[in-house]
Amino acid sequence: MPLTGRASTAPKGSPAVDASVVGSGPGVTAYGCSEHEERLFRELAPRLGVRSTLTRSPLTAKNLALAAGNRCVSVSHRTPVRGSVLSALSRVGVEYVSTRSIGCNHVDLAVAESVGITVGTVSYSPGSVADYTLMLILMLVRDARxxxxxxxxxxxxxxxxxxxxxxxxxVGVIGTGRIGSAVVSRLRGFGCRVLTHDSRPTRHGHPVPLEELLEGSDVVTLHAPLAPDTHHLLDRRRIARMKPGACVVNTGRGALLDTHALVRALEDGHLGGAALDVLEHEDEIFYEDHRGTRIENEVVRRLQAHPNVLLSPHTAYFTDRAVRDMVTNSLLSCLDFESRNPRG
Structure with missing residues (x-):
């Protein structure tokens, strides 16, 4: 019989943390569950034979006890997973961290490796981000704001x-993985010329060197993974190479784009607009209601003041299909880890 119920299981001396357990079988602790994710974990965990401990609280040093006894945890992309937390997870027996996202730049991978924790990502419907990207492109070129x-x-x-x-x-598409390729496929229906650039050979669109793409595109959309060599992929120098009046769309990762350089290019009129679903240091702003308060981030205030800038809170992925994919694949990845690494 599946186990259900509420339990306060925070470490002694810490604030109580609401958590619940559902299902039976190998244990997974899922942190930072949204209402939708929690509902899906409750539905899917028993079907897959997983005992899931669920909490809406993000993973912190204060609620590590929720992972005790489980080798696997599932985390949201919305919370950075720092080295100190990973070290503490290792001490309570965690060996695998599944992040419910395509990227894992929010996890300190070097520390994870040093303490023997494997980090896994999940795939989800590329149409979620691709559809949203097309919407943003159309809004920019029609000045919908x-x-x-x-x-x-x-x-x-x-x-x-x-x-x-x-x-x-x-339209220039930088990064032609699953999402970038889905964007290219959708753009074909509009009859526009599509230039593409990827660090790996690709058959999607019209592959060209990055500088050629920047100089020839009216709209540039970013879909590359964030890594040391793609941090500020669009920096001041490369933004200056873009066509006057061109627009930038970023539904990938905030740090692909040098935000300060972008703001300057928008304010001096070199660029015609930008649509940003992701921002550098977004975890300081996104996912909270800031109505009635002053946003201290000056760059965000300047972006909001520009008449042809669209900002949204990292929501491109947020469709019913994609969220179901994330939860399902996170559970499956934990089961796969358990099967490949049986307890001694």
Whole structure:
């Protein structure tokens, strides 16, 4: 019989942490569960034969006891997993961390390796981010922020400048993995010219060197993984190589883009707009309600003040299908680790 119930199992002397257990079999502690993820864990864990300890609290030093006795934990991309926490996880017996995301730049991989913890990522529906990317591109080239904002205030005049049709433009796609390739596939339906660049050979779009892509694209969209060699892939020098009036879309990782350089290029008129679903240091701002408070991050304030900048809180992935994929594949990856590494 599946186990269900609520338990407060924080370490002694720490604040109580709400958690629940569902299912039976190999144990997995899932941290930082959204309401939707928690519901899916409750549905899927018993089917897959997994005993899951669930908490909406992010993984911190204060709730490590929830992982005691389990070799595997599942974490959200929204919380950085620092070295000290990984070391403590190792001491309570954790050997595998599954992050419910494609990237793992929020996990200190060097420390994980040093303490014997394996880190695994998951795949999910590439259409979630690809659809959202196309929406942002269309909103930028049609100046939708201005139209929607004025219409909300009952100003129904046309824009001073007409929008552009995507079929008349060149779109540069940097990174042609599963998501970048899905973006390329969708762009073909609009009849636009598509340039692509990837560190690995690719058959998607029209592969060109990065500098050629930047110089020839009206819109540049970022889908490369974040790694030391792609940090600030679009820096001040490369942004300066872009076409005057071009737009940037980032639904990948915030640090692919030098945000300070982007702001300067927008404010001096070199770039025509930007749509950012991810930001550098986004964990300091995103996922919280800041209405009625002042955002201390000056760069974010300057971006919001620009008339053709769209900001959204790392939500491109957030579809029912993608979230189900994340939870399912996180559980399956933990089961796979258990089967490949039986207890001695």
């Amino acid at each position: 201005s139209v929607v904002s004025r219409s909300a205030g009952h100003d129904y005049r046309l824009n001073d400048v007409p929008g552009r049709e995507l079929g008349d433009l060149t």
